[in-house]
Amino acid sequence: MRLLKALPVLVLPALALPSALLLAGAPAAAAAETAKVVSGPPSSPGGVSTATCPLGTHLTGGGYRLQPDAAGPVRASGPTTDATGWSAQAEHGSVVAFAVCETED
Template sequence: MTRTRVAMAAAAVAMAAAAVPCTTTAASAVTTVQTVKGALSAPGGMSYAQCPDGTQLIGGGYAGAGTYDSTGEVRDTVDVSAPSADRQGAWGARMHKGTVTAYALCDSDSVPTYAVRGAAASAGSTSYAGCLNSTNLIGGGYAMDPVYGADGTPHDLIEANTPSQYLQNTWAAKAHSGTATAYALCRDYAISE
């Protein structure tokens, strides 16, 4: 009976020790990444989230409010969610009819990054955006010119928005019916000191 009590006490001590929260120092909680929120777009307009000076774009996304018909059916698509090749250091987003807010992840400790725009690809084809050999692909996005029916029903979607499985260091985007353009987010190799 004594061995059982000792075993139970040891188990209780081990469980209590596991339940004690780990403490961290203030230095370990410091991050070099910040989230930047763009302005709310006009209906069907672009929103850009621009990284501040001294930081590099390392990713992004969006939050949108699409449009619906009187029965609640969706009548909208997300036409753009990508690093901007025209506004380096910014993430851009656009809904076809609704409003959207772009978000950017910006890192003050990153080596330089830049966006590359691929060629537009027609329905069923894939657009590719490749990084230069001296850089690494760290992400990407797409722009789509979707197909809509006469009644305003979207007949399109992005079927691929991913690193290419066929081409190294390349982002791929593909629309079902319309055209798609891939955007690659590339980062320079880190320089050893």
């Protein structure tokens, strides 16, 4: 087993700068973002479920949940063509799509 030597820690004294100078280079606080998960209606067997983001929000992700009657793989899952929601389709059975939507406060 090889042991490493600890390096000495260098401690520097704090500089006495005016507080205005310290804040001048600080970045502005970003607006808070909030996430909301919306779900689409259950699809008909083999049909498509689409979850759409509410107005004033934008899509950041999504997914799906197979209903108990679903059999076989999911045929498709992804953003809608206009990127305002998420769609999913099961090979057989029902699926529910979910969209993760964010807004800035």
